[in-house]
Amino acid sequence: MRIIVLAKQVPDTRNVGANAMNPNGTINRAALPTVFNPEDLKALEMALRVKNQMPNTTVTVITMGPPRAEEIIRDARNRGADDGFVLSDARFAGSDTLATSYALAQAIRSAGDFDLVFCGRQAIDGDTAQVGPQIAEKLGLPQITYAEALESVSEQEIVIRRRLEQGVETVCAALPVLVTVTSAAPDCRYPHAHRLLRFAKTPVEVRNADDVQPDFARLGLAGSPTKVKKVDNVVLAHKDNVHLEPTEDNLNEMMKNLINEHII
């Protein structure tokens, strides 16, 4: 079995400093430490669990980003992935979700046959949750979103438990299929000490736009219909306190206000 995992290197939003934003509202990436997008790590873990159950399975990790995104591939390899590559090219710069999903779909096509694609539900920098489903559409694959647990897997099908707003749903899909994994899924295993030593000097493959034979008009800014008009810095602060006597009417009134103000 061959599994593709899509992963993204993202700014570590838990450690955002004062100079995280440029004056023009774009992200000052140089000032931010980077991390493996948390839900992508969970996707990797799910892939590795499939690998543990299915002999002769290889896990390939693909990431799109600047050359330093190779850290993601190294990290994934140390945790148990077999190989991977960075899709890196200035011609990808400025991609929105549409252009990103196109580039990644092309990268998956260029990587050969596969049975499963795992990716995180969304990245903590964009929070769109669009890239996974868009890739599934472009590759003509069925998709299972919001996966929180791998129930079972065989050469033919996979059973996944989905975490939905109102409860859980267990679904079965024939392979190949794309799965997006949520934060409710199990944490990724740690890197393995022996793999750290073994792969320390192994280079990471970098592929550019030419390698994935794209329609260049669909890449980068040119292929991105989304335009960011303006980014505002929102500071949340409590303005005043309201003291309510705990009566039925007061509570109803408060709920109405909260709903009207789109707080809940």
Place this chain on the structure above:
Amino acid sequence: MNFYTDNESLSFYLHHPEMVEIARLREKDFAEAGLHPEAPANAEEAIEQYDSVMRLLGEITADVVAANAEEVDHEGPHIENGRVVYAKGTQQNLRTMINAGLYGMTLERKYNGLNFPRVLAVMAGETIARADVGFATIWGLQDCADTIQQFASDELKEKYLPRIYQGATCSMDLTEPDAGSDLQSVRLRATFDETANCWRLNGVKRFITNGDADLHLVLARSEEGSTDGRGLSYFIFDRADGGLTVRRIENKMGIKGSPTAELVFTNAPAYLVGERRLGLIKYVMSLMNAARLGVGSQAIGLCEAAYREAETYAASRQQFGHPINQFVAVQDLLRAMRARTDAARSLMYETARLVDRSATSKPASRIADILTPLVKLMASEFSNQNAYDCIQVHGGSGFMKEYACERLYRDARVLSIYEGTSQLQVVAAIKGIANGSYLKRIEEYDQQVAVGQLTDQQQQLLSMLRQSTESYRALYEKATANGSTDVLFEHNARALTEVLAYTIMGYLLLLDSQRDMRYVDSCDYITRHALGESAKALAMMA
């Protein structure tokens, strides 16, 4: 959080200039480079490997072991169907360490080890102990593998060593109801079973740390009719072979996550490690030195934890309109805690480096032997002092169960007891005092100081250390006025040992401060204590 990267001292000792030579020795001139995918080609690569594995260990320790520590302390292990079941957190700690390939760090590559030197074993030990000393004891007992690696037959090595990497836990079964500090009195019987071609163990062991481990090293009387240490041999026993019952686990004051068991051996099959009769006098002594260094590493981890708890609390606790770390009385406590931690750590890494160099150097081995009891003595006593001061900084809150400092206080207490009490460490130091080995080593440190590059403060510290050495000589003369076997000498042995230890730590911190001025304040504190301790000892003797 990462308990390796947030502690600059660890990287400081990992990159000590002597580590280049230690890596070369451990890697036998990098003979496996190119032949084994993990073997480094040079010292720089080896040290990078040490660093990357410590990063991983530091992350797991902070994320998992430290996070579980409080619950493990509350839950503790229990017995189920005659077997010890660890607390849930302990089980998770073990599983995570094993799955990350961290077990068997010092094993050779052919046994799936990382082939790391002793320095890294103690560094891992102190990092884990900072999170949970109880778990550090379970972790540290994998050092039993070193005894097997060093003394057992190839057949036993092939059989048991790969299992350590897979996470088989270990215990060293020495103590019995009537044989604690006095191990010559061990009675557990070992008789050879011709039919089964193995030894059979019968008897009781008590206070066995991690007593229901997978693999046991057992000290037993193999020579019928013998009564002293020369009748004892060392055996390896596999829990899976049967013949062992856990009679009870002790209800302890601290390190509650680590099960301390009473064991009954009934015809338990076992195999001889090395030669008969050398069990206590050679193998246990060798294991004991490693174990004492291991306890030193636990104590230093605890020192660090106590210092950090106190520092964090003192920065946040407001009294009289200021955080309490702005008051001199609190600053003094914190400074003392920092200095003890730095001093014991410097001594421990110096000793560990000498242990690593012992493989090819007799002199290094001799110095390691005399420094080991000082590490055990000073680090364990310091850890108790730091735990005490940590509670003091917390004031009334420190007396409540909500803060980690009360656990640290309880956990520290055993450190100056097990693997040889502080009093026995002094006994172990007496030979080096009487034959002048410590003084010779101090002279060597004195010569290592780059005198031309000292600041005024460092120059003053060097003078004080020389003065302290002279005070020690005077103290020694006075204590041995009636000869070194007289009770007067015995009475003063501890004071002599401590003055030596303070002086040696002072020199080591002075040398450290020549690489990084961060250590100069701790050097100042410890050096002044060296002088103070010798003056006190002289006064007490009069």
